[in-house]
Amino acid sequence: MGSRTFWGYAICMVFSMGTLYIFLSGAPLVAKTFGVGSAIAVGALMGLVPGAFILGSTFAGRFGKNYAPSMLMAGGRLLTLFGLSTGILLFSFGIHHVAAFFLPCAFVGLGNGLTMPAANAGVLSLRSDLSATALANATTVAGGAAIVSISGMFITAANAHWATIALMIGRRPHRAIINKGFFPP
Template structure:
């Protein structure tokens, strides 16, 4: 039985919830050396606080999606934010690296806020309206990782690394109160066994439309991950080893994502989902093709390298809202399950693509090899977008 519709919360509530889901990923990254020094721990062990967080977050979304479909969005989100808040306090008070890592992994349940926010938008909006609203919410996904490390570094410098986790606890408590007030309980429906929601994974994976949208997002994310992994070595000769300049110039990609997300928020409701997805992929491929040609003809310079890379963010900003809305539209009664599965496969697929590319990209490869890898990933995403567009047109 289809779930009864629930009252839509304020969009600002979902923006804060989504921002809280991504902010803990890297806000405390500048504090990693100080954490290692406090606990006299190997840096590789401390670095698990980021890599392990990502793994637990991906697994959490696989479980949280069906739970939110079965028991409702509100209780799942409240539990996730409450656990995150308590875990943040645990990180701030941790007496050892072991306790710190356990609490840090517990923090990863906040990733639930990402997929559940998407599900709430989809079930309270039409398909095109959902893409438009996701575009607006996606701005928070781009802004939070941009300003997070700067804010976290400032807290570390003024008050020490534990202040980051005190800030997480305060933000968690504020979002918990906001969600408790604004996110209304779902109307009572006929209960279905949880196993039926888990079987929904098989139904989704048998859908060409769902798989097409997810693979489009995975290769789009993979393009970004390849850039993040290779930009430092490929541009080292252009920046004279300045990490400050590198960090500033790498911010051009999330800036492009914000622009693309805002454009999606404004125009996605006017056109079919596959249209904004295709436009995003075409822009990303066009920008990277220019970069590839410039590198092939030995046209150097900071602008020649980073300028085309801005189209990675611009294209992804246009692609992700429509692709997410499309993936959740395959089974509207399983919007949470679809959102969680799509998020996990997107992150995992993107990381796998970056790992494979990393086997062929070395410090001696230069910018040309990096552009080849990024263009290959972006082109594959475009092919999946074309497949979905053809499928949608055939269905229509």
């Protein structure tokens, strides 16, 4: 409980999963606003994110031993930020299409696929028993639930496209967390 490094990993996990939870809550509404009526089509579009998560996790599993967990986590968060920023740019340039929302959101899955295994490995490296992992994961679920509950107050049918992406970007952990010794080199 007193380890700053533990809380660095846990906070990163909270915000990573919070991004996914915001996507899961806003994406069906976005699909509806674009006229995607079939549940199968909505499921296929939303499936881009877990598909990308599998790719990110595969990369983390194969090459993770060559990188520090903090590097994989930073890379994952940067990929997520890149994808979501691209989505906001497309929207701001007047590109209102279902693909202009769901393809950039696939980077959420890719980034989380890198981040979550690295963060879990980081937690385990601090304390190899399951109590630290259990606390980190309980914090992740509770924090993600709080994030999505708050974001639900802002996403409406009229603003679903940009609000969902903006909320996913807006709740990034501040760079100060990374620079204040929360993560080992």
